[in-house]
Amino acid sequence: MNNNLLTTATGTPVPDNQNIATAGKYGPALLQDFWFLEKMAHFDREVIPERRMHAKGSGAYGEFIVTHDISQYTKADIFSEIGKTTPMFVRFSTVAGERGAADAERDIRGFALKFYTQQGNWDLVGNNTPVFFLRDPMKFPDLNHAVKRDPRTNLRSADNNWDYWTLLPEALHQITINMTERGIPRSYRHMHGFGSHTYSFINAANERYWVKFHYRTQQGIESLTDAEATEIIGKDRESHQRDLYENIENGNYPEWQFFIQVMPEADAATYHINPFDLTKVWPHADYPLMPVGKFVLNRNPDNYFAEVEQAAFNPANIVPGIGFSPDKMLQGRLFSYGDAQRYRLGVNHAQIPVNAPRCPYHAFHRDGAMRVDGNYGSTKGYEPNSFNQWQEQPAYKEPPLAISGDAYAYDHRTDDDYYSQPGNLFRLLSNDSKEVLFANTARALGDAQAFIKIRHIRNCFRADAQYGEGVAGALGIDMQAVWQDAE
Numbered sequence: 001m002n003n004n005l006l007t008t009a010t011g012t013p014v015p016d017n018q019n020i021a022t023a024g025k026y027g028p029a030l031l032q033d034f035w036f037l038e039k040m041a042h043f044d045r046e047v048i049p050e051r052r053m054h055a056k057g058s059g060a061y062g063e064f065i066v067t068h069d070i071s072q073y074t075k076a077d078i079f080s081e082i083g084k085t086t087p088m089f090v091r092f093s094t095v096a097g098e099r100g101a102a103d104a105e106r107d108i109r110g111f112a113l114k115f116y117t118q119q120g121n122w123d124l125v126g127n128n129t130p131v132f133f134l135r136d137p138m139k140f141p142d143l144n145h146a147v148k149r150d151p152r153t154n155l156r157s158a159d160n161n162w163d164y165w166t167l168l169p170e171a172l173h174q175i176t177i178n179m180t181e182r183g184i185p186r187s188y189r190h191m192h193g194f195g196s197h198t199y200s201f202i203n204a205a206n207e208r209y210w211v212k213f214h215y216r217t218q219q220g221i222e223s224l225t226d227a228e229a230t231e232i233i234g235k236d237r238e239s240h241q242r243d244l245y246e247n248i249e250n251g252n253y254p255e256w257q258f259f260i261q262v263m264p265e266a267d268a269a270t271y272h273i274n275p276f277d278l279t280k281v282w283p284h285a286d287y288p289l290m291p292v293g294k295f296v297l298n299r300n301p302d303n304y305f306a307e308v309e310q311a312a313f314n315p316a317n318i319v320p321g322i323g324f325s326p327d328k329m330l331q332g333r334l335f336s337y338g339d340a341q342r343y344r345l346g347v348n349h350a351q352i353p354v355n356a357p358r359c360p361y362h363a364f365h366r367d368g369a370m371r372v373d374g375n376y377g378s379t380k381g382y383e384p385n386s387f388n389q390w391q392e393q394p395a396y397k398e399p400p401l402a403i404s405g406d407a408y409a410y411d412h413r414t415d416d417d418y419y420s421q422p423g424n425l426f427r428l429l430s431n432d433s434k435e436v437l438f439a440n441t442a443r444a445l446g447d448a449q450a451f452i453k454i455r456h457i458r459n460c461f462r463a464d465a466q467y468g469e470g471v472a473g474a475l476g477i478d479m480q481a482v483w484q485d486a487e
């Protein structure tokens, strides 16, 4: 069969792909031109919903290699021996922009890893920052409504964005990071990545550790100034996609070293920072970075839609030896991703090749739209059954986790400190970097109303007086005006 010959989706030769059939040379179209109908109907359905956020992204395949033995902390097969290599797929993204947005925007970058391990897919769906704006998933939809377009003007709105951010003291750490020089990475290759949340490791003795994941760029951190980014966006909205694609295509494979921070389970109860608060880091002095391995990206996808647009990363995809934690944000995400993907891609999205496991699997689910794998044929679809089908695997059960306290919707803002860590970060910056932070913040606040700017200055001041004063100076606002009518 000659592969170049055009057929319909069901294999019938297409005799004419240039001219629609009409009644007479100048006449109306004929409904019987089934090829025209099929071609147009398929075209009409080519667009699928974009990701609610992280819509603009780039992906690549690679491999993860273990360089250090961490089997005392986890029994995960991926880490079972030095030298072990696991295939992976990575997707980078910006957060707020739509699918056609420019890459070089000031924004967090998504940094999602999918490891095709021999015990199932492990998705580590992280960002290029170690913390996040929020620590309660109830506020996540609001965050997105605030940073995306205004419902009336359809414009991105500094007013909405900063009104929301500044009302949440826990957001200051993430905002500070975004407004520093690192807020616009030069490319996806030039940034670190973080799992951000606290996850758990379970070892062969069924002991639990809390763990954070860090991936450090071997290309070096490089960033863009606001002015450089404006210049680039004027010429090239796809600067990150182009950089990643071309470097991989030219054999200049980007690499990251993979580290963990490990906390024994019992430490969580006494550590002075809530280890499950996503707005805070664990200082390295308390929990040092431990090297684990490295990953390299060495192959571009052949088809963007099939492999990148249809990729589905889900923090709920874990493997034996890796588990969740009480982090409320992580708990909220465990629902949201699979739910979004069932809507965006369909209930059988795990069958799409980029999402399918590369180990044997036997998953019980039946039917549903776009089931294409034979649907387990005549195998019984219920359990228990008398035919040894669908046997659960109790050996993989996690150890129990002690929980205490009353069920309640706890207000974490009344009893926690959200200013020390952004203050510490600020104090670590050089004087030049502080000036850049002030100027970036002032530009990003743009045309936001004065009371919103003042609220941000107050938040910065609470982290460090010099931070508040610097932002006020960059905005041309007098400190006396800042504290007038202070709450």
Ligand code: HEM
Binding pocket: 050, 051, 052, 053, 054, 057, 091, 092, 093, 109, 110, 111, 112, 125, 126, 127, 132, 136, 137, 138, 140, 194, 195, 196, 197, 311, 312, 313, 329, 330, 332, 333, 336, 337, 340, 341, 344
């Ligand atoms: C994408 C929800 C917080 C990183 C998404 C998507 C949803 C979502 C629905 C689109 C999924 C899809 O259509 O495939 C949430 C919720 C959060 C949350 C409800 C908090 C409660 C976070 C945090 C991080 C993160 C804290 C990083 C630490 C990402 C990344 C993507 C993404 C990297 C894009 C994944 C890809 O490349 O396909 N998020 N998110 N999100 N989120 Fe979140």
